[in-house]
Amino acid sequence: xxxxxxxxxxxxxxxxxxxxxxxxxxxxxxxxxxxxxxxxxxxxxxxxxxxxxxxxxxxxxxxxxxxxxxxxxxxxxxxxxxxxxxxxxxxxxxxxxxxxxxxxxxxxxxxxxxxxxxxxxxxxxxxxxxxxxxxxxxxxxxxxxxxxxxxxxxxxxxxxxxxxxxxxxxxxxxxxxxxxxxxxxxxxxxxxxxxxxxxxxxxxxxxxxxxxxxxxxxxxxxxxxxxxxxxxxxxxxxxxxxxxxxxxxxxxxxxxxxxxxxxxxxxxxxxxxxxxxxxxxxxxxxxxxxxxxxxxxxxxxxxxxxxxxxxxxxxxxxxxxxxxxxxxxxxxxxxxxxxxxxxxxxxxxxxxxxxxxxxxxxxxxxxxxxxxxxxxxxxxxxxxxxxxxxxxxxxxxxxxxxxxxxxxxxxxxxxxxxx
Amino acid sequence: xxxxxxxxxxxxxxxxxxxxxxxxxxxxxxxxxxxxxxxxxxxxxxxxxxxxxxxxxxxxxxxxxxxxxxxxxxxxxxxxxxxxxxxxxxxxxxxxxxxxxxxxxxxxxxxxxxxxxxxxxxxxxxxxxxxxxxxxxxxxxxxxxxxxxxxxxxxxxxxxxxxxxxxxxxxxxxxxxxxxxxxxxxxxxxxxxxxxxxxxxxxxxxxxxxxxxxxxxxxxxxxxxxxxxxxxxxxxxxxxxxxxxxxxxxxxxxxxxxxxxxxxxxxxxxxxxxxxxxxxxxxxxxxxxxxxxxxxxxxxxxxxxxxxxxxxxxxxxxxxxxxxxxxxxxxxxxxxxxxxxxxxxxxxxxxxxxxxxxxxxxxxxxxxxxxxxxxxxxxxxxxxxxxxxxxxxxxxxxxxxxxxxxxxx
Numbered sequence: 001x002x003x004x005x006x007x008x009x010x011x012x013x014x015x016x017x018x019x020x021x022x023x024x025x026x027x028x029x030x031x032x033x034x035x036x037x038x039x040x041x042x043x044x045x046x047x048x049x050x051x052x053x054x055x056x057x058x059x060x061x062x063x064x065x066x067x068x069x070x071x072x073x074x075x076x077x078x079x080x081x082x083x084x085x086x087x088x089x090x091x092x093x094x095x096x097x098x099x100x101x102x103x104x105x106x107x108x109x110x111x112x113x114x115x116x117x118x119x120x121x122x123x124x125x126x127x128x129x130x131x132x133x134x135x136x137x138x139x140x141x142x143x144x145x146x147x148x149x150x151x152x153x154x155x156x157x158x159x160x161x162x163x164x165x166x167x168x169x170x171x172x173x174x175x176x177x178x179x180x181x182x183x184x185x186x187x188x189x190x191x192x193x194x195x196x197x198x199x200x201x202x203x204x205x206x207x208x209x210x211x212x213x214x215x216x217x218x219x220x221x222x223x224x225x226x227x228x229x230x231x232x233x234x235x236x237x238x239x240x241x242x243x244x245x246x247x248x249x250x251x252x253x254x255x256x257x258x259x260x261x262x263x264x265x266x267x268x269x270x271x272x273x274x275x276x277x278x279x280x281x282x283x284x285x286x287x288x289x290x291x292x293x294x295x296x297x298x299x300x301x302x303x304x305x306x307x308x309x310x311x312x313x314x315x316x317x318x319x320x321x322x323x324x325x326x327x328x329x330x331x332x333x334x335x336x337x338x339x340x341x342x343x344x345x346x347x348x349x350x351x352x353x354x355x356x357x358x359x360x361x362x363x364x365x366x367x368x369x370x371x372x373x374x375x376x377x378x379x380x381x382x383x384x385x386x387x388x389x390x391x392x393x394x395x396x397x398x399x400x401x402x403x404x405x406x407x408x409x410x411x412x413x414x415x416x417x418x419x
Numbered sequence: 420x421x422x423x424x425x426x427x428x429x430x431x432x433x434x435x436x437x438x439x440x441x442x443x444x445x446x447x448x449x450x451x452x453x454x455x456x457x458x459x460x461x462x463x464x465x466x467x468x469x470x471x472x473x474x475x476x477x478x479x480x481x482x483x484x485x486x487x488x489x490x491x492x493x494x495x496x497x498x499x500x501x502x503x504x505x506x507x508x509x510x511x512x513x514x515x516x517x518x519x520x521x522x523x524x525x526x527x528x529x530x531x532x533x534x535x536x537x538x539x540x541x542x543x544x545x546x547x548x549x550x551x552x553x554x555x556x557x558x559x560x561x562x563x564x565x566x567x568x569x570x571x572x573x574x575x576x577x578x579x580x581x582x583x584x585x586x587x588x589x590x591x592x593x594x595x596x597x598x599x600x601x602x603x604x605x606x607x608x609x610x611x612x613x614x615x616x617x618x619x620x621x622x623x624x625x626x627x628x629x630x631x632x633x634x635x636x637x638x639x640x641x642x643x644x645x646x647x648x649x650x651x652x653x654x655x656x657x658x659x660x661x662x663x664x665x666x667x668x669x670x671x672x673x674x675x676x677x678x679x680x681x682x683x684x685x686x687x688x689x690x691x692x693x694x695x696x697x698x699x700x701x702x703x704x705x706x707x708x709x710x711x712x713x714x715x716x717x718x719x720x721x722x723x724x725x726x727x728x729x730x731x732x733x734x735x736x737x738x739x740x741x742x743x744x745x746x747x748x749x750x751x752x753x754x755x756x757x758x759x760x761x762x763x764x765x766x767x768x769x770x771x772x773x774x775x776x777x778x779x780x781x782x783x784x785x786x787x788x789x790x791x792x793x794x795x796x797x798x799x800x801x802x803x804x805x806x807x808x809x810x811x812x813x814x815x816x817x818x819x820x821x822x823x824x825x826x827x828x
Contacts, residue, residue, distance in 0.1 A: 021459075022604060025607065026674055031602060032607065032611075033610070076735070289420055317695045317712070317713070319692075339693070364613075
């Protein structure tokens with residue numbers, strides 16, 4: 001008799017665990033501002049039952065979902081509400097990505113082209129007439145400030161200025177730098193290398209790294225995302241087999257995408273990689289706990305820092321690694337902002353039809369930041385950084401950059417020499 | 420990673436304990452697998468509502484007559500703990516009205532008068548049904564809001580002798596909110612209204628629809644999702660006396676309590692892991708040394724003391740299949756009150772006392788749990804994971820949550 005009774009839940013994304021409690025709806029940032037959005041419970045497990053019978057029940061309002069996964073964080077019963085919605089979009093959407101969507105999503109292509117002529121690109125993107133054209137023709141909202149493109153890619157800097165000396169170390173890690181570091185802000189990558197080197201770790205880049213693909217997934221280009229994902233997994237497997245203890249990252253969303261969205265949404269196998277792929281803050285925290293790394297900080301570093309939890313960071317559950325590291329800095333006055341979506345959701349906030357909604361979603365966060373009035377806001381996500389800088393005017397730094405700023409490099413090197 | 424105290428579970432009992440320990444200067448971490456039962460909260464806290472089927476007048480005194488197995492008997496000074504709990508809530512921004520020696524009544528979403536100990540300020544309460552005789556009450560709802568059962572409430576108030584006039588109103592913002600009917604919920608309305616100009620709009624409408632002779636306006640609890648600012652603003656802006664009645668969940672007052680407790684805990688320097696599940700831990704010499712979680716993988720969380728506040732079946736603290744009931748995290752000893760097999764876990768009539776509702780972990784007088792018959796010296800259980808309480812028939816759940824959270828450690 002017991003063979004005929006289903007003892008365990010077998011449904012995709014655990015959708016049969018849904019109790020219809022509606023708690024996910026309470027925490028959905030879109031539901032808070034947008035009456036047209038059916039809400040995570042309805043768009044997810046409710047409609048899934050209908051969609052399984054007839055794909056006609058899919059509708060395009062699901063594209064209002066930010067893919068922030070706060071519904072999953074809130075769910076008391078482990079239903080992967082966000083995944084259900086994203087998978088429905090991948091499976092049933094008939095909407096073909098526009099040129100604008102392709103451009104926003106293809107960060108490698110656009111980034112490479114833009115950095116070739118960065119001064120011109122940056123100048124052009126800052127001009128009002130240009131922004132008007134982008135707004136009217138491409139429907140990229142004219143309020144959005146594009147992040148500046150760097151003249152030199154991080155990879156180029158690394159090959160020219162850092163690669164050679166990396167072999168002087170006894171321990172090694174791989175580094176997935178991501179598009180932001182490579183095309184917009186190489187300094188973050190440089191900060192990362194500075195810290196790892198001070199701790200006695202050499203850094204190796206991956207062979208032919210590609211964009212993690214999160215923007216491709218969000219814009220209906222999951223086929224391309226899957227190809228890029230498979231490329232990245234090959235590169236990481238190779239990196240781990242060549243003596244690198246782990247593959248580290250400095251972006252929360254890239255990390256979450258490659259660890260979880262790859263297997264859950266794209267069916268890209270990351271076994272053998274996932275456990276060794278992590279944020280640099282996690283790696284550093286663990287090594288410090290184990291007594292294998294020691295960090296020494298400058299005595300003249302005094303800053304008030306307000307930490308913002310990016311949505312995917314909360315979903316991964318790794319906030320405490322970044323916050324514990326920041327709290328180790330003696331001169332740092334640490335404050336935790338209420339965990340609240342900033343509203344940009346990657347390429348979502350750049351689109352004209354989403355801009356106002358994005359700003360409404362982020363408004364309570366921006367208000368709290370004004371009230372707190374910190375020296376810096378710190379967060380592990382680069383698009384949160386753009387959004388907060390644009391919407392509040394406060395400078396935003398990745399915890400790795402703050403650590404690098406506060407680090408007493410010589411003293412740290414001395415302490416880690418014998419490890 | 421090392422802490423002084425690690426609390427497993429982020430609901431009412433877990434957060435209360437976390438705040439109390441953080442106030443003592445300890446480094447506290449709370450691990451929560453998801454959001455809590457507070458999202459169904461009525462807005463009131465109960466020490467003891469019923470005994471032998473009858474409403475209780477003086478809960479502190481009535482507690483003495485509870486069976487020995489009830490967690491309240493392990494508490495010590497109940498009255499002192501009750502006062503402490505009330506102060507802790509107030510310090511977090513949850514102001515309450517009530518008296519531990521004298522239950523008042525709240526109005527349930529379908530119009531029943533339910534005895535209770537503390538109710539959040541601005542929610543509707545009465546000392547007795549007689550208070551409403553002859554009172555002129557304006558019962559007001561928002562057009563299109565389905566989670567407020569006006570006919571039941573009107574009938575119930577009428578039966579208590581009140582003169583009830585029913586009104587409804589809307590504003591352009593609220594009319595817009597009806598676009599997605601399944602999403603016009605109390606919590607979404609509270610978020611749309613979390614804006615002074617929208618609250619003033621509502622106030623204007625209320626002032627214009629209030630019946631000429633009206634002692635009291637009753638509204639659904641749809642204001643104040645993160646704090647009570649919007650509630651206070653509305654009350655100031657409306658000419659008539661105004662109180663709120665609990666809606667069908669998700670509960671705005673409950674969500675507010677959760678937000679305020681979380682904020683208070685983080686202000687006190689506490690660390691919250693809001694989306695993680697403890698997979699197990701390392702025991703040595705009858706002590707728990709560390710726990711491991713789903714997201715942190717090989718990072719061990721060490722502490723001097725651990726508190727299990729994982730809730731009952733709903734929270735996932737207890738789980739069952741056709742053969743057994745288990746404590747989900749560590750497989751601790753459970754108390755099933757003599758139930759031999761699964762046929763003994765339930766009784767046929769749904770609203771009769773169900774044995775499974777009193778299931779929980781075995782705990783000694785210091786709330787320490789045991790595993791395979793041996794007490795674990797530094798692992799404590801609080802809240803509904805404890806055995807012996809009876810939320811449906813005694814109305815004691817939130818009292819057990821708050822008081823055990825303060826009595827432990």
